[in-house]
Amino acid sequence: MTRYAHVIGDPIAQSKSPTIHNHWIKVLGLDAHYDREHVTAGELADYLARQGDDPQWAGCNVTMPHKLAVMEHLDRLDPLAERIGAVNTVVRESDGSLTGFNTDAVGFLEPLADDLAKPHYFRMARVLGTGGAARAIVAGLLEQCITVVLAGRDPAKARAMLDELDPGGQHHVAPLNHFADATDFEFDDREGCFDLVVNASPLGMTGQPPLQLDFSHVPPGSVVYDIVTAPLETPLLRGAQDRGFRTVDGLSMLIGQAAAAFEKFFGVSPPRGDGDTELRRILTQ
Incomplete structure (x- = not known):
């Protein structure tokens, strides 16, 4: 009775999710597999209805352009997914119902866990971008009591996002080009503070x-x-490293969000004892 899961989207050939999940499945020796499934907007409802009837189907990851549209076809939403307003993971429950989750926020925060476990006088994140990924990231940061400066081409969109996610919060917005030119601002003492640029x-x-x-x-x-x-x-990470800043790359979030989904699909934690070294090698070869 082989368990299986998919990643769905349109297009879908570029997705790295099968490589990640099947690596973990192989290492654990699970009787399972994970595949890509090309699903158009017009096929989404039929796909979910058909797969929901199969008890061996564990669920699916959802990529563009379905992260919003999929929500209306689900039986329930995890509170964080509802707050973010997007779903990237659908899980088939034992009763056949479908629950939507968003693991992007969890995946983003994972490499910062040691930092966030420490007490700080103040936490601030400068987040550049106001798209769907930024929304999940900001939602995750807000749960960690982080003051956010959100920058986008349209500051009004940035303000609307912050006001929706944290009404009354003491957050800030800026035009994206504000960060392009040099500033002579002198930062105060950062001892005991946590600063993040995303x-x-x-x-x-x-x-x-x-x-x-x-x-x-x-x-x-x-x-x-x-x-x-x-x-x-x-270039951002290279410039940061040249100036002595600690950096986190995009594979960290990608693998982190996949790990959260994997556990929901297959009921076990993925094998990550090597710090994802082998998986990173596979993904970058």
Whole structure:
């Protein structure tokens, strides 16, 4: 009785999810498999109805353009997915019902767990981008009591997102180009503080314009995090490393969100005792 799961989207050939999940399945020796399934918008409802009738189907990961549309076809939503307003993981429950989750926020926060377990006088994140990925990231950061500065091409969109996710919160918005020019702002003492700079946009991705960020906007001791996976070492991360900042690359979030979904699908934690070294090698070869 082989368990199986899918990743669905349109297009879907580019997804790295099968490589990640099948690596873990092989290492654990599970009687399971994980495949891509090309599903168009018009096929989404039929796909979910058909798969929901199969007790061996564990569920699916959901990529563009279905993260919003899938919600109306589910029986229930996890509170975080409802708050984010998007689903990237659908789980078939034992009674055949379908529950929607969003593991992007959990995956994003995973490499910051040690930092966030410590007490801080103040926590601030500068998040660049206002798309779907940014929304999940901001929702996760807000749960960690982090003050957010959200930058986008349209500051009104950034303000609307913050007001929806944390009404009355003391957060800030800025136009994206604010961070492109040098500043002479003198940061105060960052001892005991946690500062994070996140590229949550596609800028810097292969085929996209570069992200314009002057490092004078980055507080001393910051962690610089770029969710772009191609290239893995973006100009932002390379510039941060050259200046002595700690960096986190896009594979960290990708693997982290997949790990949360894997456990929901197959009921076991994925094998990650090597710090994902072998999986990273496979994904980048």
